[in-house]
Amino acid sequence: MKGARRSHGPLDYSRRLWVRITLWLSFAFLYAPIAILVIYSFNDSRRNIVWRGFTLKYYERAWNNDSLIQAFANSLTIAFFSTLFSVLLGMLTAVLLWRFRFPAKAPFEGTVSLPIIIPEICMGVAMMAFFTRIGWPVDLPWPLNLGAITIAHISFSFPFVAMVVRARLARFNREFEEAARDLGASEWQAFRDVLLPYMKPGLIAGALLAFTLSLDDFVITFFTAGPETVTFPVKVYSMVRFSVTPEVNAASTVLLLITLVLTTTAILLQNRSGRD
């Protein structure tokens, strides 16, 4: 009498040894560099090679690095305003495409998705040329001097928001809106009381996405930033270029953490809204 056997069906690919090895090696490959970066941010050694002991002094130094903090403040401000406008424009775009038929709709849709497709460097240099050419003022006080960067960020963020919100709208039953109108609501009221609440999870996910995109952006910001309007990634870039110190590790770890928290929240929200 044969005992109970493991069930290895012919389609149980994830149980095959070579598949598992590749999986774990890939994860190691993907995460090891980041893990090492984070670990070494706590390393009490300037040269960053041998582990000498746990310390938070590089975090302290990063915190005391005025230009770094200023860059961080800039990034947050830009991300905030960029998100605000991106969500607004993204929402308008999504509703527009979902609800209306109009001439030249296809080209319009194509244009809206261009910022997503275009190589970042092309958009970066285009923005730089644009602002220079139109003579955008370069000596505005803070936070107005972040205007150019913010505009650039909005341009490439709102199509992403539109995409996210549109996915959410695709599942909306129009009869809710029609019922509201039938009961006497005006266009605006139906929009405010029926459509907007429904879109909310999509809007929040889109906002988190826009925030992350703005916070993380390097290439486009690199071209639109000036000496006085450095953002966090751009600052980190110049620090990396200059030398590899644990301070950079500390700064990077902080940015990593923020992005991680935001992204996970966005994903969780997306999953939850997908279940409605």
Place this chain on the structure above:
Amino acid sequence: MDSWRKNPLVFWVFAVPPAVWLLLFFLTPLALIWVFSFGEKSGLIDVHITWTADNYMRALDPLYLQIFLKSFWFAGITTAICLVVGFVLAIAITFAPGRHRPILLLLVMLPFWTNLLIRTYALIAILRTKGSVNAALEQFWGWGNGLLALLGVEHLQLLGDRFEPLHLLYNNFAVVAGLVYVHLPFMVLPLYAALDRMDRSYIEASLDLGASQLRTFRSVVIPLAAPGIVSGVIITFVPALGSFLTPDLLGGTDSQMIANVIERQFKSANDWPFGAALSFVLMYITFFAIALRSVWSARRDAREALA
């Protein structure tokens, strides 16, 4: 879906802001660059539009052509590696037990969401002469020598008289490694989507009819997953082609890619027209790749519906 005429006011409320923004802060800059690409530089940042094709011709110079080719080469190898590894990962995730799948997907996609700069920088620490990889290899070298000593042959110095670190940074290898590192998650998602959507009965039917696993993979899985493969290839190849940070931070002097050349034109060489022309060449290549893919999928749909 309503016609816009049904409620013009509402329509305009929704249409005007995005349209105006796109026009002003997206299309205009692009148009500007496009016009610049036909100009000549006059002065530090001024451009004189002479409607010349010189800049584009210069792009065909052997010097720059070589860089284009190298960029294609890098992007190509990266895409190939990502395709092979990505496919295995996608298979592992698709056929994992249902409860493991979201976690595995998250684990693969999470690096994608972290900052590109940080990820690239992290690689530097790993690949340096005194970085983690070489440190580990040095350890192995030490153990190897220890073993040889045990066998009594250490005087032969079979592993060399001292450890020679591998030069893994500031060269082509580093650039490709970096590109794969950054773009691997991009490839997995469309492959996973395609595999997940596929009816498993097809695989079972193929096996049932006598085909081996390999043959099933070749004759059934790949053709049925083809749209996903094409998507994955495009969203890996195109961004890799236009990569700036990775070759900038990880590459050596001869590992330049197109984006690096463009950056130089705008930041140090101050040859904006030429930079503009290069930008547009890159954009045309991007559009071409996407158009190719649309044509391919349209043909495929037509073929499957006709005799």
Place this chain on the structure above:
Amino acid sequence: MNGDSPIISINSVSKTFPGGVQAVQNADLEIREGEFFALLGPSGCGKTTLLRILAGFETPSTGDVFIDGKNMHGVAPNRRPVNMVFQSYAVFPHMTVADNVAYGLRVSGTDRGEISGRVKDALELVQLGEYGTRQPGQLSGGQVQRVALARALVKKPRVLLLDEPLSALDAKLRETMQMELVRLQDTVGITFIIVTHDQNEALSMADRIAVMDQGKVLQVAGPGELYEYPRDRFVAEFIGKTNLFEGTNVGWESGMLSLLVNGLGRVELPCAEHLYHDVGLAVRPEKMLLMQERPDHGYLAFEAEVEKIAYYGSESRVFLATDRGLALEVSIRNDTRAAADEQLSGRRWVVWRPEDTLILPD
């Protein structure tokens, strides 16, 4: 091939899925060569799992499967002498009909010249001779199914497995395909095993049927035996309609069992032995008659009031209730046109022969 040994032998096969679901419990089955065999049961009863175990897509947790005398333990699906027609047909959308049918031959290394001939024959067999160059996307559901059949049969397997072959077809097509499949099996002569939840299908097509519920094989018999001699309540209720009664044992004398049935009263049935326990009784609705007056002795007869009639064209189902509140269902054939006009209402005698009463083993 030895005519006595079965072509498929399932010995004490159980299958438990990770998560604890026991899909198949201790199944023992033998299927003879050349039979048209059906696995019948409600959804979730384990019939599809058992089929997939035969095909090789699931491995039994315990027990063995023998096909043609060989133990299939560890044998991959592509090495078994069986072929399967999947519920979704799984006809490859990226290949033509002919390429689909040829696929199994190509991957097994059959000679090129031979392939085209065999493909042609297989397509003729399922009446799709002219469809070789079409794409599956252009065919109707019934045609796609026939491609799946041809694709499996062209390999000349020892056994053909069919997973709910008719469930995706509409009613008319289903009837046609039922006869088609039987004819096909007759022509080709190999063993067919079909999985279905539709008892009409099983009864009309199969030589023998295995009724399953909750992972267990309850009864294996031919259609007639299954219908008239179900071995337990579930089978009696699952196959066709039944009137079920509970009978309290009050005695046995010279071949007649006396029972007190709730709602009917005293019932006397021919029975070989005392039994010494209470029994369940089953009577098929078509074995009952409705009469205006009580018949002569020799029949079981009980008065009841007509409550409702469901009209089905060729037959009507009459629902009655006895004075003591027991519900009865009687099936009558509308064998004259005048029958539709007859107003069936009021009190009638429900009559049937004692030997048409089935005593269910408990």
